[in-house]
Amino acid sequence: MxxxxxxxxxxxxxxxxxxxxxxxxxxxxxxxxxxxxxxxxxxxxxxxxxxxxxxxxxxxxxxxxxxxxxxxxxxxxxxxxxxxxxxxxxxxxxxxxxxxxxxxxxxxxxxxxxxKEVNDDWIVRRLERWGKRDGMPFVGPDKGALLQQLVADKAPRLVVEVGTMAGYSALLMAQALPPGGRIVTFEKDLSWALAAKRFMWQASQGEKNQGVSSRVGDRVSVEWGDAREKLAGVLQRAGGPGCIDLLFLDGTPKEYLDYLRAAEPFLAPGALVVADNAGVFAQGGLKPYLEYVRGGSGGKYRSELIACKLEWRDDVDDGIEVSTWLGSGSGSGSGAAVEGSKAASGVA
Incomplete structure (x- = not known):
């Protein structure tokens, strides 16, 4: 390389x-x-x-x-x-x-x-340098730490991500997965989907000779296509209704609500739904989505905003919206995951 x-x-x-x-x-x-x-x-x-x-x-x-x-x-x-x-x-x-x-x-x-060996840490560092240098819309290390904390607290068996790009956030979440956990991530831009597949392959090379059965990059499956159209078919094969423990939305802001509705039949009781850029797009493309999870769904979600900064910009306020799916159960354990993530990020 x-x-x-x-x-x-x-x-x-x-x-x-x-x-x-x-x-x-x-x-x-x-x-x-x-x-x-x-x-x-x-x-x-x-x-x-x-x-x-x-x-x-x-x-x-x-x-x-x-x-x-x-x-x-x-x-x-x-x-x-x-x-x-x-x-x-x-x-x-x-x-x-x-x-x-x-x-x-x-x-x-x-x-x-x-x-050093090319492994998941090596790839994450390289993507962070790229993101900081060119202002790429990756979640960045600060939001990434929040995301990893949510994954660690929730210990999901299946994470679904919409908006792969280069695979930076998928790699961070994969690092925090419990044994046997996996990620399915959707990217509708073919060039980014191919780039993410390449990075996932590279992220699995460092441990190749150490007898590790589930290397970090191997935990991520990159799906090319519009999640609104492909999500149902892919998840039927991945586990069927109730298989998603954590849903991370980081695609086109105005399409978040469409992504969520497509995923709802597959949300497990107490599943977490995490939406990026809920601060900068709160009055723009994300407004219908935020209205839905904050009460417009008829009580299907308990939702709150975790404030943070925009990636690579300490002078711009942003946030991630963390919603707990209540449609099929109380999801009482998920509130602890949110509180743990807020504590880890220093948010009051």
Whole structure:
């Protein structure tokens, strides 16, 4: 994965790597030098004859030009090698700072470094750097901690997520799942669905040789398609009515209510329904959804807002709406999950 550490930086360099280039430039320069010496000796021995014919003088000029050209290319490539070594050093230091590379002492007492295994933590860190740098609409580490606390408290057997994107929140929830727990996540954008599948596969590599039967990425199933259309069919196969213990909504805000209604037949008694961006979109796309879970459903839900900040923006207030499904039972245990999550986040 570390493309930045590869020597080739363009298409040509894959076919003519530096050792071969240096050998070619050095050999060509040496050949031009020898030819220049030979033609120079010929001119010295028979200057009148050689100048009259003109070929030796022309050959001497061509060989001198070739010698200068190949010598210059050889020196330039050597300098570029030094630049590349310095660039690698900078990358190693950045990777150590990011936590992607670890420093160790080998058997000979030499201080060295190596890339850490690509696993779920590695992928989460990479996605967080990407999200912070480009302002990607991932839930971010603060909301992610709240989400993980809800999952840990609820200990769901099945989590359903709508709005996978790169799979950041799915990975965080998968890390907090109890043994045997799993996540089904829906993404209607094909490019994001494929990206999430790739990240899930990478998140399962680090523990491959440790005999772990359920690696983090393996706990997540990424479904491509509109959840409003595909959710019922997928969940009928996944467990049928009453199989969802926690539903996380993070797709298109104006479609949240449609997602919820599609999922209601599959909510287990006391299931948690968690909706992201319930602060920033409270008076916009999420208004019908919030009205529904806060009383418009006829008492099917007990709901409250957990205040937090918008991802990557400490200056923008946001929140997640946590609703307990009461349609098929009291769900008394879920209130404790909400309180535990509020305590973990420092919310009064």
């Amino acid at each position: 570390e493309d930045e550490l590869r020597d080739p930086k363009n298409f040509l360099e894959y076919f003519l790597p530096r050792p071969l280039r240096l050998a070619f430039f050095g050999g060509s320069a040496a050949s031009c030098l020898i030819a220049s010496l030979i033609t120079a000796v010929q001119l010295i021995q028979s200057p009148a004859l050689e100048l009259a014919e003109g070929t030796t003088a022309r050959d001497l000029i061509v060989n001198i030009i070739g010698l200068a050209t190949f010598t210059g290319l050889f020196i330039y490539d050597q300098k570029q090698a030094a630049v590349r070594v310095e660039r690698r050093r900078e990358i190693r230091e950045a990777q150590i700072a990011f936590g992607d590379r670890e420093v160790f002492v080998n058997d000979q007492g030499e201080k060295m470094s190596r890339l």
